[in-house]
Amino acid sequence: MEHYERLDKIGEGASGVVYKARDRRTGATVAVKRLRGAGFGDHDGSRLSEDLLREAACLEACRGHPSVVELRAAHRDGEAAFLVMEYVGPSVAQVMRERGRPFPEADARRLMRQLLDGARAMHDLGVLHRDLKPDNVLVDAHGDLKICDFGMSRFAAATAPPYTSPVVTLWYRAPELLLGSTEYDDRVDTWALGCIMAELLAGAPLLPGRSEMDQLNRAFDTVGTDDMTDWPGFCRLPRAGSPLCQRSRPPSRLREMFPSLSAAGLDVLSGLLACRPDRRLTAADALRRPWFTDAESADVDQPRSACGGRFTARVGGVADAIVV
Numbered sequence: 001m002e003h004y005e006r007l008d009k010i011g012e013g014a015s016g017v018v019y020k021a022r023d024r025r026t027g028a029t030v031a032v033k034r035l036r037g038a039g040f041g042d043h044d045g046s047r048l049s050e051d052l053l054r055e056a057a058c059l060e061a062c063r064g065h066p067s068v069v070e071l072r073a074a075h076r077d078g079e080a081a082f083l084v085m086e087y088v089g090p091s092v093a094q095v096m097r098e099r100g101r102p103f104p105e106a107d108a109r110r111l112m113r114q115l116l117d118g119a120r121a122m123h124d125l126g127v128l129h130r131d132l133k134p135d136n137v138l139v140d141a142h143g144d145l146k147i148c149d150f151g152m153s154r155f156a157a158a159t160a161p162p163y164t165s166p167v168v169t170l171w172y173r174a175p176e177l178l179l180g181s182t183e184y185d186d187r188v189d190t191w192a193l194g195c196i197m198a199e200l201l202a203g204a205p206l207l208p209g210r211s212e213m214d215q216l217n218r219a220f221d222t223v224g225t226d227d228m229t230d231w232p233g234f235c236r237l238p239r240a241g242s243p244l245c246q247r248s249r250p251p252s253r254l255r256e257m258f259p260s261l262s263a264a265g266l267d268v269l270s271g272l273l274a275c276r277p278d279r280r281l282t283a284a285d286a287l288r289r290p291w292f293t294d295a296e297s298a299d300v301d302q303p304r305s306a307c308g309g310r311f312t313a314r315v316g317g318v319a320d321a322i323v324v
C-alpha cells in the first residue's frame with residue numbers, strides 16, 4: 001500500500017473505514033477501503049481474506065459499468081485488507097441531506113435509470129448486491145450515480161440457496177427477507193431500489209422502521225399485502241405464521257403519498273414495491289416500462305447508452321493488482 005498517500009477519512013461502516021488517498025504513481029485521487037481486522041474466531045485471518053475476495057470479485061465482475069464504482073486494486077497486507085477504488089464523491093444520502101428537498105420527477109427518473117441499469121448488469125452476471133441504500137450510492141462530479149459497497153454481495157449463480165438472512169439495511173429490506181426467506185433472488189435488490197426511488201421523490205425515507213416487525217407492518221400498510229399469503233413460496237417462510245400476515249390491510253397508499261407523480265412513474269414505483277416477489281419488477285423489466293421508454297423520457301434523460309455499450313464489450317483485463 002506504499003503507492004497510496006492517505007488523505008481524509010470519508011466514510012466508516014460495519015465492514016470498514018474508507019479514506020480518500022492519492023496514488024503516488026499517477027497522482028490520481030482514489031478511495032481506499034480498509035476492511036475490518038480479523039476478529040474473534042478468525043485467528044488466521046481467513047474470514048478477512050474471504051470478505052476481501054468476495055467483495056473484490058463482485059466489483060471486478062461489474063467493472064466497466066458506468067453505474068458501478070470501479071475497482072482499481074485489492075491488497076492483503078499482513079493483518080489488513082484493502083480495496084482501492086476510483087474516488088467518486090458524496091453518497092446520495094449525503095446529497096439528499098444537504099439538499100433538504102425532493103428531486104423533481106424527471107431528475108428521479110434519470111437517476112433511477114442509472115441505478116436500474118447498474119442493477120440489471122450485476123443481476124445478469126449473477127451478482128446480488130443485498131445492501132442497496134442511499135449511503136451505498138455515490139454521486140460523481142457530473143451528477144451521475146455509482147453503486148458501491150459490495151460487502152454484502154454474493155454470486156447467486158455460484159451458490160444455490162439457502163442464502164444468508166438477514167441481509168439489507170432494515171429500511172430497505174424486502175418483505176420476504178423480513179419474513180425470514182433464505183431462498184430470495186435479485187428482487188430483494190429491486191425492492192430496495194423502489195425504496196430509494198420513493199426517497200428521491202419524497203426527500204425522506206419511505207419506511208423508516210424501528211424493528212423487523214415494525215418494518216414489515218409499515219411495508220404492508222404502505223403497499224398492501226398484494227395477496228402475499230397466496231404466493232407459492234409463502235408457506236416456506238419461517239415467519240409465515242406471524243399475526244402481521246393475517247391482518248387485513250388497505251390497498252397500496254402509494255398514489256395518495258405521491259399525488260403529483262405521473263401514472264408512468266407510479267407504475268414503476270408500484271412495480272418495484274410489489275410485496276410479492278413474484279409480482280415485483282426485475283431491474284430489466286423496470287427499464288422496459290413506459291416511464292423509461294416513451295419518447296419524452298428517452299429524449300430528456302441523458303441515457304448513458306454509449307457507456308452501456310462499452311460495458312457490453314467489457315473493459316479488458318482485470319484491475320491493476322489483486323493481491324490477496
Ligand SMILES: Nc1ncnc2c1ncn2[C@@H]1O[C@H](COP(=O)(O)OP(=O)(O)OP(=O)(O)O)[C@@H](O)[C@H]1O
Pocket residue numbers: 010011012013014015016017018031033069085086087088089090091131135136138148149150151
Ligand atoms: N469509491 C468511493 N468514493 C467516494 N466515497 C466512497 C467510496 N467508497 C465508499 N465511500 C464512502 O464511504 C462510505 C462507506 O463505504 P462502504 O459503504 O463501502 O463501507 P461499509 O463499511 O460497508 O459501510 P456500511 O456498513 O454503512 O454499509 C460510503 O457511504 C461513502 O460515503
